[in-house]
Amino acid sequence: MLQVMMKKQLADFTIDIQFTVENNILVLLGPSGAGKTTILRAIAGLLRPDTGTIIHNERVLFSSTARTFVPPQFRHVGYMFQEFALFPHMNVRKNIWYGVKQNDNKAKELYERLLGLLHIEHLTTRFINRLSGGEKQRVALARALMAEPAILLLDEPLSALDSDTRLELQAELKKIQGIWKIPFVLVTHDIAEAKALGDQFLFLEKGRQVARPAFRPSEFCQCQSIELA
């Protein structure tokens, strides 16, 4: 269980949010610039909220009153960056293994499984600058999963993938969550994806939770009668 309560002053507005994620999937939704990435960074320990607390299974990761700040490397957070942040001086294999603590059989199995799942078996010796955008995204996802985290943060993890792969991976993520039973926080702009993955939803606008999003019906209707010329 992850409890987040934080305030953080940004350039244009203040993030002021409070939520609890049970051991399931929370989907963060909201327009571009609403503060989604900022919230993930705060949970990962890459930035300090101005005030608030972040608690994971009774362990205080951050508390402004108790002056607690657990540095990122001790938080056991798997964080997939929106812009991947893959290590350009390592090949795909090394990138994926970077966060693994114990190089045991279990890790090897997981590695093989992820390679297959993400269709990146043929890329293991490639360097990052020679991957396509979607390939990078899948490698970044593999890296975050391989660390076997206690909390998983995914910032638009499937945005650069074609719909087939996307659907496949949505199912896989759901399955993995079912096995690991840890809190996932996931950002996406795709309503269908949110629907498919989310157990809880949090709509964000200018740093604050909004009760119900003002979705325009248009986007849902359009899909119905797809027929490509």
Added chain:
Amino acid sequence: MLQVMMKKQLADFTIDIQFTVENNILVLLGPSGAGKTTILRAIAGLLRPDTGTIIHNERVLFSSTARTFVPPQFRHVGYMFQEFALFPHMNVRKNIWYGVKQNDNKAKELYERLLGLLHIEHLTTRFINRLSGGEKQRVALARALMAEPAILLLDEPLSALDSDTRLELQAELKKIQGIWKIPFVLVTHDIAEAKALGDQFLFLEKGRQVARPAFRPSEFCQCQSIELA
């Protein structure tokens, strides 16, 4: 009109493609790693095909037989990179203006219009590293449009945007194409977007055109009954 005929050996397969874009919008579709970005780079002049020709309105941009290679700066191509490639040492305003040749009233009007359209008025003096992912994408789009190109290449231009903004911008892109009447080549993974924007479609798989994509019906069905908890 843009005519492309090219072969290029890649790590895992060879791109072998041939297509013509009238002054309208061609949508490139295909799984991750199919060669979409590579094709755009070839049109922009950032890589040389092994063989083939690229011709724009009778002007030969590339020809392997005639040994013609027009360098990118003379191609008048507006290219929005998949990973943005915004200049980190300039603010948003400078980035957007970078490709403008004539700083006249027309340019100023277009600039103001794009700022409004893309909702980035408040960001003009921000540096790139202080933008959110979607903000970067919108700035990159503005930069490519501001250059008033003769060909526009957009590599997943709206992938990081929320659906509202996305729909709005799809309409705007369509409108702009209608005014400029130049060839657009657009990459997207979103079928609805392809449908909304495309005049022509090209399905790519491992570097080759495939007649008809094997779309799974699932993705279209799902949208119909959206109801978020």
Added chain:
Amino acid sequence: MEWQPVLLSLKVALSSLIFVFIFGVAAAYSMRSFEFPGKSALEALFALPLVLPPVVTGFVLLVLIGKQGPIGQFLSESLHTQIIFTPYAAVLAATVVAFPLMYHSAKAAFEGVDSNLEDAARTLGSGSWRVFWTITMPLSWSGLVAGLVLSFARALGEFGATIMVAGNIPGKTQTIPLAIYFAAEANDLTLAGAYVLMISGITFFLIFGLNIWSKKRCGKSSVKGVF
């Protein structure tokens, strides 16, 4: 203590800095863009002034720009002038010894520039020249500044080669290091100390100024964000 060596030193160091910057950056940029046989040899040649004792560099320059040297003869025949034993020779000496510092710093800096950004600039209509000035240079700025600091310091402190080709003509070619050397040799340690303080002061001033300036710059565009 006299002010003349201080002024002369500053003049010489700054003038040579201009040349060092131009040649160092140009050389590093060309070496980045072109592959040719003998490239490594040329690179090694560029490092030589650093490894050779300055007196040897000075001697080589003396032979080149001296009365009978190829450059010296060219100058005296075509321009009826000579630079040996003049402050110009001091500028030349400082330029040659500081060059490797700028070259290697600039080379490393250019290597770090993301070529995607240069590509992006090219698609936006910039020719190589504009790409260089607006993208490559600013993005390698911290490396170039390091090169400039090192070069300036080296030029300011240059002694061995300078004294060889510029001579030590008080009031005409005596720079601070020469003044220090002669004061020390004459056992006037107070005077030598004064000049040492002077030259250290200039260095402090330079680095302070640079730090303040680059902090201002970073305030605007810090690569690390503010969080």
Added chain:
Amino acid sequence: MEWQPVLLSLKVALSSLIFVFIFGVAAAYSMRSFEFPGKSALEALFALPLVLPPVVTGFVLLVLIGKQGPIGQFLSESLHTQIIFTPYAAVLAATVVAFPLMYHSAKAAFEGVDSNLEDAARTLGSGSWRVFWTITMPLSWSGLVAGLVLSFARALGEFGATIMVAGNIPGKTQTIPLAIYFAAEANDLTLAGAYVLMISGITFFLIFGLNIWSKKRCGKSSVKGVF
């Protein structure tokens, strides 16, 4: 020509390179991570050995490690040893003069590292130490190599400070630059020339080797792709 100065020079330059690398990188990295009053002053101090004539640096070192100097006294009292007029003094001198080159190169190199990648490594469980070794260092490699080249060249060519603290004792503390000086002073220009060729040869060898090595490395992970 004798081989002893060549061997000694290599030994001294390589040993000092180790110290220069450790101290230079450590200093640059700490300066990057911490803000404190007097930081600019410390930075300026780090540039001083470059700007001061080596003889002055040598004199300062002489005073420090001489019999009456604080370091000299400490060494003779606690360890019953002295480093003045020994090859260790030459290593010390080379380290001090080459340090600024490494420091400034490393500093610029570290500034160029994308802090997002360091953040990513941290979320993957790496402590500062591992982040430094696996991310920061490799990513600033080209700048660090430039610093190493410059430092090695400078250490190899070091003369003024060395002769002051290590003396010029043939067979014991005579490095190549000292041998050059010594041969030139004795008017044996052939011998001096031979040593100059020798030291140039070492430089060529170094830069050649480095280029070949880094080409191999780039073949694997070129930042520019192959297209």
Added chain:
Amino acid sequence: GGEKKAPPAAQQAQTVEINVSAAVSLKDALAEIQKDYQAKNPNIKLVYNLGASGALQKQIEQGAPADIFISAAPKQMNELEAKNLINKGTRKNLVENKLVVVVPKETKLNITKYEDLTQDSVQKIALGETATVPAGQYAEQVLQKLGLWDKLKERAVYAKDVRTVLAYTETGNVEAGIVYKTDAISSDKVKIAAVAPEGSHQPIVYPIALTTGTKQQEAAEAFVEYLFSADSKAIFEKHGFVMGK
């Protein structure tokens, strides 16, 4: 000084090292003498530290190990004496040198005496820095004595050491230079055009003395004595020096 004597037993068994700090211009002569002397005294090891006299002086002032100091001019020796760092009683003049005018070997100018330097065709003359380089000081004395100083001052290029004067002359960048005879002999790209008249300058002497810090008093004295022997004299004279009185 309160020097500690090494235990006698150790002294006999071990070879004795004598540290000699000497002006670099004595290099060749001292190297030959070293060979002879060590052959004759196998338990003695001579360690030379060769450098500019001023640098050697500073090293001795800072307590660098040296048993014997040979300076290229009295000045450095005087200063050490004033600081009580050399043993006054042991100070002697080892060798003498002469001051000569050198010209490039292929020169077209006709210079045979110091006065010829005033010819208009002599545009530049190299000499050592008059305040610091002994050869420069002596050159100034000679020129003043001969009444040429005021005329030649304008043409002077001051070098930081004699080697540089030679380099300027060898490369033809000056028409003439003033150096020691021993230096002139060792270079084959210059020739001696004139020798300073007897008495036109103070004698150019190389003083020698034991330092007060020496721990090898006896061995060092024995070596100094050998330097004044006929064997050594022959070697010094071969290299252009004149033996002191």
